[in-house]
Amino acid sequence: MNRRPTLLAALALTATAALTLSACGSDDDSPAKDKDTIAGADTGDKKSPSPATSAPASGGRPKITFPADAKNVFEYEKTGDAAKDAALLDSTxxxxxxxxxxxxxxxxxxxxxxxNAERALSASITFVNGYLKKNHTWVGETRYFDYEVKLSGANAAYITYCSDESKSFLKDKKTxxxxxxxxxxxxxxxYHTKLVKNADGVWQTTDIASDRGSKTCQP
Structure with missing residues (x-):
């Protein structure tokens, strides 16, 4: 399904910045260790919390709750680098x-x-409002996979990943x-994303670009 058209149109890196995603932070990735389990999501290879469960509100972080008929599945492996793993988690x-x-x-x-912050936040608000104006929501499962993360200094990260929306669908809330x-x-x-670690240690998504129909992500 094509459930993020407004977000994709609104969120855009410059061509130069998009190229930077693969060029900056040339630190090497550590071997995979263990699969992350994201609250409110599924890892795809073992039983996980119900999609209706919330993300833990530890350290002042807000809970995130999903309805029972929708979930996001994030498939990535920990790198062994604390900063990279924190950025990956906050990206999800x-x-x-x-x-x-x-x-x-x-x-x-x-x-x-x-x-979310800066352009990513304003565009996300525009995107969500697009759903609300049409009285839409979505159901099913969206899978995110093929994660790559690079650091740029101590407070910036660039993460690329794919999504599979073949099992998620728009739903009219009224009908x-x-x-x-x-x-x-x-x-x-x-997706190509930029994250910046704020003063509270949260890796906020500040920018994002995407390529729908990318051959890189197709099975």
């Missing part, structure tokens, strides 16, 4: 925060502004009708 929570705002029908959720669109090349998206 940024994605969840945007979807939570859709499910709650409000851009005034605590998590949206907690995990309850689900748009069961067929799987096409556009069901797969390549």
């Amino acid at each position: 929570l940024s994605v969840n925060s945007v979807d939570e705002a859709i499910f709650k029908g409000s851009t005034d959720t605590e998590a949206l502004g907690f995990y 309850g009708k689900v748009d069961n669109t067929p799987t096409t090349a556009d069901s797969y998206v390549l």
